[in-house]
Amino acid sequence: MQHSSLEAWFSCAAQHQAAFTRVDTHTGEAQTWFPGRRCFCEELVFVPGPNAATKEDDGYLLGLVYDASKHKSFLSILDASNFSKGPVAKLWLKHHVPHGLHGFFSPKYFGPE
Numbered sequence: 878m879q880h881s882s883l884e885a886w887f888s889c890a891a892q893h894q895a896a897f898t899r900v901d902t903h904t905g906e907a908q909t910w911f912p913g914r915r916c917f918c919e920e921l922v923f924v925p926g927p928n929a930a931t932k933e934d935d936g937y938l939l940g941l942v943y944d945a946s947k948h949k950s951f952l953s954i955l956d957a958s959n960f961s962k963g964p965v966a967k968l969w970l971k972h973h974v975p976h977g978l979h980g981f982f983s984p985k986y987f988g989p990e
Contacts, residue, residue: 897921897940897953899960908961912953915945919976923957934958937965943973950974 895918898909912918919941926935934957943950952968 895942897938897955897960899938899957910955910961910963912942913944917943917945917976919943919974921955926957932958941974943976948973 895916896909896911897918898907900907921938921940924937924939926937928935936957938955938957938960940953940955941950942953950970950973952970953964954966954968955964956962
C-alpha cells in the first residue's frame with residue numbers, strides 16, 4: 878500500500894510535561910495529547926484496524942502512562958485518526974509498570990493452547 882503521508886507517533890516532553898505526539902512528516906502538522914501533570918509516557922504501539930491497508934490512520938495507538946501522583950500505570954488507547962482528542966479508553970493497572978517496557982502488536986496468538 879502506498880501512503881499519502883508518513884505519520885510518526887512518539888512520546889515527548891514538552892513544556893516539562895510528557896505527551897504523546899503525532900506528526901505528519903509531509904506537512905509538519907502535529908497533534909499532541911497530554912495525559913496530565915506527573916504523568917510519564919512510554920512508546921506507542923499501532924494496532925491496525927480493518928481498513929488499515931487503504932487508510933493509514935485506521936487503527937488504535939496503545940501506550941503505557943505512569944501517573945506518579947497515584948503511583949499506578951494505565952494503558953491509554955487512542956484513535957489514530959483523532960489523536961489529539963485523547964484516549965477512547967484508559968485501562969488502569971493495580972500497580973505501576975517500570976519505564977522502559979517495549980512492546981509490539983502481532984495478530985498471532987502466543988498464549989497457551
